Amino acid sequence: MQFRAPINDILFTLKATFDELPGLDFETAEAIVRHFSIFAEEILAPLDQVGDLEGSHLEDSRVRVPSGFVDAYRAYIGQGWPGMAIPETYGGQGLPEPVVSALSEIMSGANHAFQMMVGVAPAAARAIIIHGTQAQKQLFLPRLVSGAWLATMCLTEPDAGSDLAAIRTRGRLVGGNWRIHGEKVFISGGDQDMSEGIVHLVLARTGEDDYGVRGLSLFVCPARREGNTPNGVRVTRLEHKLGLSGSPTCALSFDDAEAELVGAEGDGLSCMFNVMNPMRIDVALQGIAHAAAAAAYSRTYAEERTQGVRPGTGKRAAIATHGDVQRMLATQDALALGGRAMAYHAIAQLERSTLLTDFLVPICKVFCSDAGWEAADLAVQVFGGYGYLREYPPERILRNVRITRIYEGTNGIHAMTLVRRMLRLNERAALKEFEGAIVQEIDNSALVNDWRHATQAVFAIDDPGIVATPYMKLSGLVTFAAAWQRLEARIDLAPEPDRIRRLAHFVRRTMLPASAMWAAMCLDPPVAE
């Protein structure tokens, strides 16, 4: 079973969401998407299972990536992909965000582990472009554009996961130069042997120990100094994980490593916020990449696998003809298409409205990562016992997609932020924008009423933590409904209009009624222990 990039669905959703792409016509965008798909299908996808079975490993304290990954990275550089998201002023191609996101989704679908290693570099470049000095831009951007260097984001510590206020890694000035000291864990691509160099973006404490997140500053810290001498950054452990074994997840020790401050001292977290929304959309699209792959494999399998007989014919039936299997296939397809449309809509808001973006992005991150998990679970089910075997893709997809609900802020933390902060932010201004842009557009009074009643109920609860996830699920469903409505409105652009019409009907009849259940949980919450 071979990975095929969902090019037609991606192009349809791009056109249905954006009237135009900044600085690029749709024909060129389509050519780029098709060109990248060939690379993803022919070079990256065949290495997905290799990476899973072989994994990265440590050799003399250096990480070695699985067989074939180094050559694949050379091809990635050779075709000029590292610079796709970086503006032309800095030597990149400066592709518009929606196209970059489309390519990122295709890469995640083909080989999520590879995407994890190369996917941080554009975010690091963005942080340096926005907050870095001229000298930092001159030093790091050309290396990131050429692919000579890759990047990491070093936030998590053993005692500081969701709670970044607990970060203990310190940045201190020694003789006028910054030095980083401390331990970071779970760092994706913390070391690898694909790129010549690595730059770590490190969140470290420069203020008092009890200063919370305001005492944090952002640093750039190359793994090695100029002249290729060690810079006091060491891999102390390589994690063994449920999935994504090809992607090295490292514990890193920073032993007075030389670093430079990015942005103002104490502004570390706000500097990070500028890159977090695109990174969260990227994770949402990882979820969608898995949902789309799960849907495609399931359809192929269900059309070939025969069990039972076709009523009235006595002939063996493909399982795709059975109603319950059709329900599973339609659910996967609807989640992938609608989730992607949600993510693209959030991208469209990135430059337009900060308030709406801040409201929509966590909803997308949670909905799309949950969607990826649900679609993968359904794929295992469609494949029956074969779905449980290593030989078939659903088992791997299920393991790989699981992390998307945990990193870039756990889905639980995003739900808490939604009910505790976003609902109340700027005297409900963000909520009002969400109502105006999403809720009022929805042509489904039961769904809208469920959401409005739940919102009022959540406001009235002193500690809404216990209803955070049901409220997040409900808000996700509302955003999903709006996304499907937008797709349906542009059915004229769809390559398979009947499929879109059928799925839109399925969404309305079988998926949106779940709003009553989520609303009921918000209206009558159990008492927290």
Ligand SMILES: Cc1cc2nc3c(=O)[nH]c(=O)nc-3n(C[C@H](O)[C@H](O)[C@H](O)COP(=O)(O)OP(=O)(O)OC[C@H]3O[C@@H](n4cnc5c(N)ncnc54)[C@H](O)[C@@H]3O)c2cc1C
């Ligand atoms: C494969 C992988 C790759 C990763 N890559 C990176 C990386 O490149 N860089 C990096 O910095 N980190 C990375 N991480 C770390 C990841 O971001 C963290 O695991 C995540 O932020 C959660 O932190 P934690 O694991 O400490 O869980 P915890 O924060 O301990 O959370 C455990 C559970 O408690 C809940 N919880 C915690 N606090 C609260 C609260 N206040 N209210 C309600 N519920 C709460 C959470 O929702 C979660 O369900 C990676 C992790 C993995 C597994």
